[in-house]
Amino acid sequence: MASILVLGVKVPFTRGGADTLVNTLVAELKRRGHEADTIDLPFQIPPKESLLTYCAQWRAMNLNTFIGKEVDLVVATKFPSYFARHPRKSLWMVHQHRPIYELYGGSYSDFSDDPRDEALRRMLQDADTTVLREFSYRSAISGTVAQRMRNFNGLEAEVLYPPLPLGDRYRTAEPEDFILSVGRICGIKRVDLMLKSLPQVHRKYSLKIVGQPDEPGIMDYLKNEVAKHHLWDRVEFLGRVDDPTLIDLYSRCSAVYYAPHNEDYGYVTLEAMAARKPVITAHDSGGVLEFVRDGETGVVLAPDSASIAQGINSLFDDEQRARRLGIQGREHLEGLGVFDSGWQQIIDRLLSPLDQIEQAQAV
Amino acid sequence: MRKRIAWMGPLNLSPDTTGDARGGLAGESVGAYCADQLLERLGEHFSLDLYYDGVTPYRDFPTFHYLSAAQRHAQHPYDLFVYQLEDAACADFVRMHLALIPGLVWFHDVLFTRHGPEPMKNSPWSAVLDRFKGSKDWIDHDHEYPARGALAERELSLAGIAAFSTPRAHCEGRAVLGQALGALCSAGKFSSFYLPLPVPELTAQPSTSLAGELRIAFCGTPRIEHRAHKILWALQRTPNLARIKFDWLVSDTEYAAAQSLLAEPGFDAAAARITLHSGRSASAWEKLVASCDLALHPLFSAFGHPGLYLAISQSLGVPTVVSRFGDTDYQADGVLFKVDSGAHESQSYQEIFEQVLNLGVSDRRKLGELGAIFALEQYSSAVVAQEFRDVIERSILAIAPVTDRWRVLEREARVEVLREARELTVRGDALMKSEYENLFGATFEEFGWR
DSSP states (O other), X not given: OOEEEEXXXXXXXXXXXXXXXXXXXXXXXXXXXXXXXEEEEEOOOSSGGGHHHHHHHHHXXXXXXXXXXXOOEEEEOSTTGGGOOOSSXXXXXXXXXXXXXXXXXXXXXXXXXXXXXXXXXXXXXXXXXXXXXXXXXXXXXXXXXXXXXXXXHOOOOEEOOOOOTTTTOOOOOOOOSEEEXXXXXXXXXXXXXXXXXXXXXXXXXXXXXXXXXXXXXXXXXXXXXXXXXXXXXXXXXXXXXXXXXXXXXXXXXXXXXXXXXXBSOOHHHHHHHHTTOOEEEETTOBGGGGXXXXXXXXXXXXXXXXXXXXXXXXXXXXXXXXXXXXXHHHHHHHTTTOSGGGHHHHHHHHTHHHHHHHHHHHO | OOOEEEEESOBOOOGGGGGGOSSOBOTTOHHHHHHHHHHHHHHTTSEEEEEESXXXXXXXXXXEEGGGHHHHHHHSOOSEEEEEEOXXXXXXXXXXXXXXXXXXXXXXXXBOSSOXXXXXXXXXXXXXXXXHTTOOOOOOTTOOOOOOOSBOXXXXXXXXXXXXXXXXXXXXXXXXXXXXXXXTSOTTOOOEEEOOOOBOXXXXXXXXXXXXXXXXXEOOOSSGGXXXXXXXXXXXXXXXXXXXXXXXXXOGGGHHHHHHHHTSTTOHHHHHTEEEEOOOOHHXXXXXXXXXXXXXXXXXXXXXXXXXXXXXHHHTTOOEEEESSGGGGGSOGXXXXXXXXXXXXXXXXXXXXXXXXXXXXHHHHHHHHHHHHHHHHHHBHHHHHHHHHHHHHHHHHHHHHHHHXXXXXXXXXXXXXXXXHHHHHHTTOHHHHHHHHHHHHHHHHHTTOO
């Protein structure tokens, strides 16, 4: 049995998919008899110039031994945890610092054409490439994330989809007249797009929004949209909910809206499919599209309110079709190893650097 | 040893490779069409690496994501960056990058109908220019910049060397563009060129019209500046309308608007003679206009220009109709029909339709002969590629001082970022201030963050 550290990055007072991934990975490692723990360092931007120091903090730490015990392996997850130094490193990439990569040049990046921003971008990108090369095993949580590494750093990574956080506890009930939106509430998740579509969606459908804001001013903006479109009786902000409530909401909704901009992976997609619900998403939603096929397991729409409203209306015009898409989503999921059974393969792969060492020692 | 050129602009890739590009795929893009015409020829003389906002290879050229250009440039420097800039979303990444490494910018537009992506709206380019010219201070990061007008002031200022694909921008435009142009260069040292839009050496096709019939092709938008409403009214009032066939090519996004225009009251007879085609692109226009008797390219707007589509029609020997406005002033009256925009515009179109209709099929083509000669001399891709080759050679020499100074600016920016990073970490923390070097010095050294 090995001693393993899973490296996470924590934005205090928020909780997202990456936190879930780190915690569930540690739990699964422990379940298999390994001694596992997490190292989380806090992270916050802006100002973006701090990014260099965040990287250096990870790099400066000695993770080789704790309380006299040697650490056999570290598993890095997201930026900048992979800057950590250790003789045996395994990577399960959640995401890099996206504003210097595919988000660059758009509204979701704070990097401008100021030469200082460009200098910072180049320093970070070069360093990313250097440290990512150090890993003896590289994987990513989705094809979208793996492709980012290939495009920008010239490095390959195996795709290992993280299993569902609540395993096989998702269930299905008779659909009620609401659309469910789940996830952190911030600009890039585009909850506002759904809000702006709602006035054009059949009046009997309402919207329930699960999740907490993690961007200053975002709730004021969304509540203003609700008021502007007179949606007081059709929109409900539920905040963070416990697991049984979330499972219940998934089971009773008519469909799940999840259309972030170029999402890395998105547990929400899989949770919706596990609950046999069709997913409403957008052409540019990244990792979501690795699971949702238009007209098969959900609807894939242009990321504008008119198209989203039109797509939702036509989905709900044929309730049988909506149900069928949900069922097909579940069937599609069964073959992907994203239920509990998928963990064994993931752990085997992440721990493969240990096998290589054993083989080397045997030789 | 061949000169190394980084070519940055939209590219036409096969339709099944749309997945990895945010906007660089561009069936309608002028820049993409130019790349199709020129790259093979330029590739015979230069070592070309292509950059756009995707990674799917274009033909047999080495093709990379534009955000890897700086890294590759650092490892193996290019002699010149060539940017193709136009007023289209597919060229937004070019607008970003031309501010990062100066080069030769080929302007297909100098007025933009859109601000572009978010960072363009609040770009510190004017402060960067001040710094480039010797100002000591860096501007505050949180500084907000006023919204700009339609003129591509930022892009014109940051162009190390400029080339213009329209004669108006190159000639008269220089006066209008004023100080914006070539701000990176010392006074009197700025170079700019006229590089027309290239078209293939097309072979005129025989008209498919029957005797006494007239086939007209039009590729303008349904918006007012392309005069569709005037053309439809002219058609509606043409006595011999039954002998006219009219093909109208529009983009997919404007198809519905074109349908609506045709359905407006008063256009019923004209609409009945019109076949509306979607999928507007230069190559679609080539196919459509080749067998027509008359091509319509009116435009009454400071934005855009009929350039490429007009050149294709002329190159095919098809008689062309334009507005007496903007770039068409640079062609002699006998080469094309020129129509004044305004009260008598419909009447003028109607008279041209009647005039051409009453000619025999072979006489109609004679009307296009001068245009075809003009196009062959001015626009053929062989001619433009040769011209481009000379422009690149001269630009490589001319841009050297700009590039040298820019490298100094980059080094200064790097030093400033490192200073800011340190300042943010040690601020108000005496212990961190004394230990910063001990804690992070080795890492900064390792990554060359010095």
